[in-house]
Amino acid sequence: MTVLLLGLGAACCLGFGFVLQQDAAQRAPIQDFLSLRLLLDLARVPRWVAGIALMVAGMALGAVALGMGEITLVEPLMATNLLFAMALSRWLTRQRLGWSGWGGLWLLAGGVTAFIVAGRPVGGRAVNEPLRHWLVMGVVLAVALILAACAKRLRMRWEAPLLGVAGGLLYGLQDALTRITSDRFDRGGLSGVFMGWQPYMLVVLGILALVLVQSAFETAPLRMSLPALTAAQPLAGIVCGVGFLGDRVRLTPGALAWEAAGLAAIVVGIVMIGRHPAMPPGTAGAERERELESH
Numbered sequence: 001m002t003v004l005l006l007g008l009g010a011a012c013c014l015g016f017g018f019v020l021q022q023d024a025a026q027r028a029p030i031q032d033f034l035s036l037r038l039l040l041d042l043a044r045v046p047r048w049v050a051g052i053a054l055m056v057a058g059m060a061l062g063a064v065a066l067g068m069g070e071i072t073l074v075e076p077l078m079a080t081n082l083l084f085a086m087a088l089s090r091w092l093t094r095q096r097l098g099w100s101g102w103g104g105l106w107l108l109a110g111g112v113t114a115f116i117v118a119g120r121p122v123g124g125r126a127v128n129e130p131l132r133h134w135l136v137m138g139v140v141l142a143v144a145l146i147l148a149a150c151a152k153r154l155r156m157r158w159e160a161p162l163l164g165v166a167g168g169l170l171y172g173l174q175d176a177l178t179r180i181t182s183d184r185f186d187r188g189g190l191s192g193v194f195m196g197w198q199p200y201m202l203v204v205l206g207i208l209a210l211v212l213v214q215s216a217f218e219t220a221p222l223r224m225s226l227p228a229l230t231a232a233q234p235l236a237g238i239v240c241g242v243g244f245l246g247d248r249v250r251l252t253p254g255a256l257a258w259e260a261a262g263l264a265a266i267v268v269g270i271v272m273i274g275r276h277p278a279m280p281p282g283t284a285g286a287e288r289e290r291e292l293e294s295h
Helices: 002-025 036-042 046-068 071-078 081-093 098-119 130-151 156-194 198-219 222-243 253-274 282-294
Strands: none
Touching: 002 036, 002 046, 002 071, 002 081, 002 198, 002 222, 036 198, 046 071, 046 156, 071 098, 071 156, 071 222, 081 098, 081 222, 081 253, 098 253, 130 156, 130 222, 156 198, 156 222, 198 222, 222 253
16 A cells, blocks of 8 residues: 555656646757757756656655565556646646546556556566666667657657657666665665666666657647657566566466556557647647647
């Protein structure tokens, strides 16, 4: 129950934070796209700073949850951040949920429940196979970087979703490294943490993911980037959890079927919620949405 509450608290902070960040990022100069200058410009916007503060709080709660539970349990819970983002957006826009909003909500909530109940995630010892460890991490990182590179070369309509997926993959990888860092702290305290490479990689991944996500928020309305980010993060986290963190889920045919159905429901629910009118583009976002449609 503690892990459940921490995971939902993290999702709440992340969802609210993403809405505030996108509201500020959509007004940033387009020449800052995929540049560190974007972060420097946004740092002068109070609403963006508030959004980042909420995101940091959400990550801190998520880190505590990851220290107490399995990443295969925490990641689906944190995917519900889109529900909280939609709640804030709905309050701002006064939009009714309608069938698509309620359908997306129930699919997301039901998918999370089905995956957790069917999979019964349990933790274990991290796999002591460096090759496997680096292979899984390398694949996730490589896919994220390839998507980011493609986003610079494809039509404007595809930039935000691709950058959202890339950012989500990096956040999922970051969550896996947070779990490892937490385990190192439990075994050796602060000295054990800073003797490893994981905290330094966390900083690098955090900055890179922040640039990708803010660039996605800058180029298109929230509904085009946040669903992709929210869907990619738990998938990357689960891959890392099973791949090298030692997490285990049930692998019987029936359990696998329900787990796959649960993950599919999560992705579809996220897309339905993200495309709902209650996820507003804002003034600048509306102009860019019309520009995207013209392309």
